[in-house]
Amino acid sequence: MEVPYGTLEEIRQLPGVKSAFVAPQYDLPEDMTDPAAEPNMYATKDTVGSAMTWENLGYTGQGMRIAIIDTGLDLDHPSFAVAPQLTEDSLTQEEIASVLESLNAYDLYLSKSAVKLTADVLYRSEKVPYGFNYVDRSLDVTHDNDYAGDHGTHVAGIVAGNMPEGTEQQFQMNTMGIAPEAQLLVMNVSDLQGRITFDAMLAALEDCIILGVDCANLSLGSPCGPTYVEGMSEIFDAAYEAGISVAVSAGNSSFS
Numbered sequence: 001m002e003v004p005y006g007t008l009e010e011i012r013q014l015p016g017v018k019s020a021f022v023a024p025q026y027d028l029p030e031d032m033t034d035p036a037a038e039p040n041m042y043a044t045k046d047t048v049g050s051a052m053t054w055e056n057l058g059y060t061g062q063g064m065r066i067a068i069i070d071t072g073l074d075l076d077h078p079s080f081a082v083a084p085q086l087t088e089d090s091l092t093q094e095e096i097a098s099v100l101e102s103l104n105a106y107d108l109y110l111s112k113s114a115v116k117l118t119a120d121v122l123y124r125s126e127k128v129p130y131g132f133n134y135v136d137r138s139l140d141v142t143h144d145n146d147y148a149g150d151h152g153t154h155v156a157g158i159v160a161g162n163m164p165e166g167t168e169q170q171f172q173m174n175t176m177g178i179a180p181e182a183q184l185l186v187m188n189v190s191d192l193q194g195r196i197t198f199d200a201m202l203a204a205l206e207d208c209i210i211l212g213v214d215c216a217n218l219s220l221g222s223p224c225g226p227t228y229v230e231g232m233s234e235i236f237d238a239a240y241e242a243g244i245s246v247a248v249s250a251g252n253s254s255f256s
Contacts, residue, residue, distance in 0.1 A: 021232070023198035026220045050178045061179025063087035065129075066159055067216040069204045070152035071196075072141040072188035073131070075124060078164035079157050083126040084181045091183055091211065093123040096130065099210060115139055127160075130185040130211065134200040141188040152188070155219045160184050185213060196220060202235045208244055215245045 003011065011020045045051040053059045062085055073080070084090070097119035115121065117132075121139055124131045131141040143150055160183075161176040187204035190196050201218065208216045216239065239246050 025198075026196040045178070048178065059179075061160055061177075061182030063089035064179060064182040064214045065089075065091050065185060065212060066179065066182045067185040067187055067204070067208045067211075067213045068152060068156045068159065069187045069189055069201060069208075069216055069218045070155050071146070071150075071190040071194060072133070072143055072152045073128065073156050073184070073186040074150060074153045075128065075131070075142055077153055077157075079161035079176060080125075080127050080184065081164075082162040084183060086126060090126075091129040091185070093119045093129070096122055096211075103210070124186075126183070128184050128186055131188075132186075132207075133188040134204050135189060135191050135197075141186045146190065146192045147194055151194075151219070152186070152190070155217060156184055156186070159217060185211060198232055202232060205235050205239055205246070209239055209242045213244055215247065218246070218248045220249055 008020060008022065011017060086092075100117065100119060115138060122132060123129050131139065133140050143153065157176055159177055160179050160181075162180050163176050185208070187207070189200040189204050201220075205216060236246060236248075
């Protein structure tokens with residue numbers, strides 16, 4: 001919630017309040033046309049050694065659930081049109097329906113969403129089995145109406161994108177994503193201006209635990225370096241204890 005400055009201590013004393021804190025906010029760079037922000041992915045697979053992992057060890061991300069906690073996804077992008085080879089570990093529409101039925105504690109939250117949340121509207125495809133906007137509490141996870149640009153799509157492409165047919169020579173790549181056979185859970189935590197706040201981010205991370213995510217990626221930047229806030233960090237600890245590999249950038253914008 002947004003409250004007048006100086007009321008934090010009063011809120012902490014209210015009955016039923018476990019903790020209260022000021023949520024940090026992350027912003028996109030003001031100039032997204034800067035050449036330094038231009039995505040170039042052709043060298044990614046060699047830089048991080050993923051090609052060797054595919055060829056020598058057979059790890060392609062098959063059966064993995066990876067959450068992209070970011071600015072959303074271009075659902076019509078051809079890089080996410082190819083269905084992965086599903087396994088018994090893949091997220092299905094039936095499993096999402098079962099999860100929703102068991103979330104009695106979330107009835108209030110679900111009732112305040114802009115739409116009735118059911119498995120058939122959250123499930124977008126076999127490649128993207130889950131998509132939700134945690135800021136607007138809506139199903140709009142695309143970039144159609146925001147200023148945030150395609151950052152979330154770029155990140156998702158690095159993680160598990162597939163080469164659009166016939167573009168290998170143009171992009172100098174045979175396969176795009178690090179784990180091209182993985183499923184992507186798209187969790188939009190950015191408002192229309194590209195601002196990301198901790199409350200939306202932590203709600204998404206809690207849902208990662210509920211949905212059995214294997215990895216969660218938070219490619220965020222902060223000009224003030226690392227921070228620790230009690231109450232926030234325990235959610236990350238809970239995700240770690242649930243077996244989720246949480247990848248969080250340590251500050252793309254600056255250093256400390």
